[in-house]
Amino acid sequence: MKTEYDFFIIERDHLKGKNIFPFQLYIFNPIHKKYSMFLNGNRPLTKELESFLDFLLDKGGKIAILKKQRRTFLTEQSFHESEIPSLKARELHELEKERIMNLKLKEMYDEKNGVFAFQSEFEKACDTDNFEKIIEYARVEIITFSVTQSHTISLAIHLTKTHLTSDNFLNRIVATSYLFAKTANILDPVALADIICGAFLSHIGFSQLPLTMLKTPLLSLGDKERKLFEKHTILSNHLIKTGQLDISERCKKIIIDHHERISGSGYPGMKYGDSIETFSLIVGIVAHLFEFSSGKINGSKQPIKSVIISMKNKTFSPGLEFDFGDKIYNSLVTLINTDKVKEKIAA
Ligand SMILES: [Fe+2]
Structure with missing residues (x-):
């Protein structure tokens, strides 16, 4: 079973309006503390799916990406990991x-x-x-x-x-x-x-x-x-x-x-x-x-x-x-x- 240590969280804007991705999208449910597959890699984010995604985010859900697909995500979306808060190393007290x-x-x-x-x-x-x-x-x-x-x-x-x-x-x-x-x-x-x-x-x-x-x-x-x-x-x-x-x-x-x-x-x-x-x-x-x-x-x-x-x-x-x-x-x-x-x- 996958745990929070297997994922990092991104914002809706990090998808940059694209509708197809070489990485998988998961949804984190904050009530049940569970991660569920939302969209498989290289599958289109259709208008219906996009509306459903917005609905889930509106209810408090979060978009999550597998850490093992971190490099693919950063390259495809042209981000440095310092721009993704959940990828930053925890600042020591x-x-x-x-x-x-x-x-x-x-x-x-x-x-x-x-x-x-x-x-x-x-x-x-x-x-x-x-x-x-x-x-x-x-x-x-x-x-x-x-x-x-x-x-x-x-x-x-x-x-x-x-x-x-x-x-x-x-x-x-x-x-x-x-x-x-x-x-x-x-x-x-x-x-x-x-x-x-x-x-x-x-x-x-x-x-x-x-x-x-x-x-x-x-x-x-x-x-x-x-x-x-x-x-x-x-x-x-x-x-x-x-x-x-x-x-x-x-x-x-x-x-x-x-x-x-x-x-x-x-x-x-x-x-x-x-x-x-x-x-x-x-x-x-x-x-x-x-x-x-x-x-x-x-x-x-x-x-x-x-x-x-x-x-x-x-x-x-x-x-x-x-x-x-x-x-x-x-x-x-x-x-x-x-x-x-x-x-x-x-x-
Ligand atoms: Fe004493």
């Missing part, structure tokens, strides 16, 4: 053109920098307290995602282009969550975009809380303030809802659930075990790592590597959490070579 350019830039980036090994780059970033390379690599990669797949991907690309441009606290969480998810074999751009947007938006609810509270280490907050602080997940989701931000349901779950913990000790839903999605745990563990290391939880800054060692050894420290599930937890604590670090500390 500006964002698609930009993506093609970004794919080329990524190729050049890889050629110049070689294979990007997240684990060793993460170690270097921790050692130097400089995450520029991690953030830059994440940006170069994310902006090559296709813009036509989902709203969340488009938003992930937009947020990456506008915000993932320098080494700061939020960008460390976004880039590390993204690259960490890839080490857990999450490679689908739709899924990765959920993680990127989830990491970007999980804390927009902070904008609704008093600044003095946000500057106080979590463990120093009173019970009432702490309860208010814990509302940031719901506040983030509320802002997304009222702002009518079109993101996937899974991305919303990441935002609401990034403080849920496997043991049921998290918030806001005290979810337990498998009821917490892996993606929420990924953003949760990465955010917790950076929050703890920066002193936002207990008030004292600590190198990221030593936080990971404490997590690996399950060394209890007030505010340090371990409850992210074995898979995610083990992936994080093996991100750095902890034996080497211990040797360094011992020396």
Whole structure:
């Protein structure tokens, strides 16, 4: 059966008043979306047929020609294909053109920098307290995602282009969550975009809380303030809802659930075990790592590597959490070579 891909559409004027053609004429019926033979090649377009053709065109029908007869049509009717709108190549959207350019830039980036090994780059970033390379690599990669797949991907690309441009606290969480998810074999751009947007938006609810509270280490907050602080997940989701931000349901779950913990000790839903999605745990563990290391939880800054060692050894420290599930937890604590670090500390 012939489909729309087998035809191109012409206007009545393109027949140039002739009444015999070396190509076939078809009629496209827009109601039934079907193409029917109207006039065979080298058969006369009689007055009766011409009136019938006009009647069909008047009712919304379109004259169609088989693409395999394109050359015959253009030669016989003396047209260049640029004069037939349906033969013109589809103009690429500006964002698609930009993506093609970004794919080329990524190729050049890889050629110049070689294979990007997240684990060793993460170690270097921790050692130097400089995450520029991690953030830059994440940006170069994310902006090559296709813009036509989902709203969340488009938003992930937009947020990456506008915000993932320098080494700061939020960008460390976004880039590390993204690259960490890839080490857990999450490679689908739709899924990765959920993680990127989830990491970007999980804390927009902070904008609704008093600044003095946000500057106080979590463990120093009173019970009432702490309860208010814990509302940031719901506040983030509320802002997304009222702002009518079109993101996937899974991305919303990441935002609401990034403080849920496997043991049921998290918030806001005290979810337990498998009821917490892996993606929420990924953003949760990465955010917790950076929050703890920066002193936002207990008030004292600590190198990221030593936080990971404490997590690996399950060394209890007030505010340090371990409850992210074995898979995610083990992936994080093996991100750095902890034996080497211990040797360094011992020396
Ligand atoms: Fe949070």
